[in-house]
Amino acid sequence: MPEVSFGAVRSVSSRQNTQREYETVMILRPGVSKGAILELVSKVQGVFEGQGARLLQLENWGVRTLSYPIKRNKSGVYLYWRFLGGSDVVAEFEFGLRINEHVLRYYTVRTDDDVDPHARPSEITEDLLDAVSEPPPDPEPEVEEQEDTEDSYDDDDQDDQDDDDEGGN
Template sequence: MYNYEVTFIVDPVLSGDEIKATAHVYEEMLKNEGCNIIHIDEMGLKPLAYPINKRSSGVYYCYEFTSENGVIISKLELALRRDERIMRFLTVALDKYGVKYNADKRNGLIGKVKKKVKPGKKEDGGAPVREAREPREPREPRQSAPAPAPAPVVAAPVVEPVVAEPTPAPVVKQEEE
């Protein structure tokens, strides 16, 4: 048995019944080919990361199914490619880790964050109630470290001014003609 997952985006301009009918066509196609549909996830209308066919949103569907052989994949992708109502699709062959991840996600072990109720907070969503603190004991003043000893003063060396010696001008020989 091979495990697969196909996700496709239906054009949101269609009516609600047409969108469901489009998704139902592929569900029936998988059943007629002898596939066992494990889970159908109707994710609903979601915004797209970039425009597709001048649309900024789409209706997402994700089917997880098993098949005896991979022949159905080519037939399914051909049907999805030819259908103008499908904006994009992606078919993935799942390994054992993908199957386990999807099973855990369906059972609620992955993906949903449980809210932790912090003590001192109202459960009705109002402002938190602040608990009274015990007064602190006054701190002792910090003892500062002793100041470092000043560095010894060293006399600056005496520099004699340098006087340039006059140099004679170079003698230029003129050429005879």
């Protein structure tokens, strides 16, 4: 298998050639276009490549209702990011999110220290990048089926009533 290069590995921990693992969840405006999502993803990838970081996972969780309105929006598109890098990557990543007009909120947490970047496979492909810009379909609401009871309305009862009405004139 050929050697894969991930760019310069900037160690911020006690072990050399390791990185920290981070997760970010961001909320975008509900009417954001596919093109705007792809543009955001490409800008973030540029930041990661420039800083020697690596995007491991990217998921579109779809449109969800918010607990309370954020900037007058009652719903938002959720994106989940998992990546390797240092604190400088997080600072530049979050700066880009702060100035992006489509981003309502974001939250980044460090999930692991001293991660070998070669040990964590990346799940990012071109197909995934196309898929992440399309929100998943909303789940269909469950419909309860009514049970037949003797008191339920019957078509036969309606026919009987129509016959009675015609005979009375």
